[in-house]
Amino acid sequence: MSWDEAFANRYDEWAAHMTADVAFYTELARAADGPLVELAVGNGRVAIPIARATGRPVIGIDSSPAMLRQARARAVDAGVQLDLRDGDMRDLALDEPAGLIYCPYRALLHLPTWADRRRTFERVAGSLRPGGRFAWNAFAFDHNSAVRLDGRRQDEPVPHAFRFSVGENRLDIVTESGAVSSMWWATKNEWLGLIDVAGLELEALYGGFEGEPFTDSSREYVFVTGRRG
Numbered sequence: 301m302s303w304d305e306a307f308a309n310r311y312d313e314w315a316a317h318m319t320a321d322v323a324f325y326t327e328l329a330r331a332a333d334g335p336l337v338e339l340a341v342g343n344g345r346v347a348i349p350i351a352r353a354t355g356r357p358v359i360g361i362d363s364s365p366a367m368l369r370q371a372r373a374r375a376v377d378a379g380v381q382l383d384l385r386d387g388d389m390r391d392l393a394l395d396e397p398a399g400l401i402y403c404p405y406r407a408l409l410h411l412p413t414w415a416d417r418r419r420t421f422e423r424v425a426g427s428l429r430p431g432g433r434f435a436w437n438a439f440a441f442d443h444n445s446a447v448r449l450d451g452r453r454q455d456e457p458v459p460h461a462f463r464f465s466v467g468e469n470r471l472d473i474v475t476e477s478g479a480v481s482s483m484w485w486a487t488k489n490e491w492l493g494l495i496d497v498a499g500l501e502l503e504a505l506y507g508g509f510e511g512e513p514f515t516d517s518s519r520e521y522v523f524v525t526g527r528r529g
């Protein structure tokens with residue numbers, strides 16, 4: 301289990317600082333020809349503005365019933381159409397190939413093993429139209445940050461502590477109530493390997509959502525890939 305249901309309770313607060321990604325994914329959605337799909341859609345934080353900006357429904361897949369409930373309610377409030385599906389991204393299967401599949405807010409890091417990610421990437425590649433794109437972002441792998449965070453407690457935005465497992469390259473966020481969200485960090489080469497084995501092509505690796513080049517000081521991987529061939 302990499303995402304406790306209890307995280308849904310204050311997700312709005314957790315995610316309040318994360319806004320820079322919305323315009324980035326919205327531009328990709330505007331350019332996409334064909335269905336739009338968000339993996340690990342959560343409460344619709346990104347899918348709702350995309351549906352509003354494009355006037356098109358977004359298919360949102362998530363394995364958390366509590367997050368999906370929030371997404372459903374927020375979509376109704378916003379007056380947009382989301383096609384929400386309770387499911388695991390590792391089992392992605394679409395009736396119609398997608399123009400854009402995207403996975404914001406580092407959610408691919410919730411998959412514990414390389415095999416889980418490979419399976420997800422292969423499913424994504426098999427679910428894209430010709431010319432379709434797959435985009436995601438994740439923390440740049442950085443042992444120094446992990447070591448600094450290990451054991452640290454923070455009150456904002458919701459009281460929590462970090463725990464770093466070197467052996468598992470896993471960072472846990474643990475709330476006061478004991479709910480755990482785990483992220484398994486991946487290196488740039490792991491991401492490039494996944495792109496390769498899945499039959500995707502790297503279009504761009506940015507260091508941020510403004511399209512900054514990825515450099516040694518970048519702390520985020522922002523990947524845009526396409527279906528090969």
Ligand SMILES: C[S@@+](CC[C@H](N)C(=O)[O-])C[C@H]1O[C@@H](n2cnc3c(N)ncnc32)[C@H](O)[C@@H]1O
Pocket residue numbers: 302303315339340341342343344345346361362363364367387388389390403404405406407410411
């Ligand atoms: C950090 S939230 C991201 C939510 C949303 N994409 C956003 O950007 O705000 C992580 C989400 O990943 C979902 N999740 C974790 N593992 C999953 C899996 N294997 N398949 C589908 N969803 C998953 C959780 O339920 C949670 O809603």
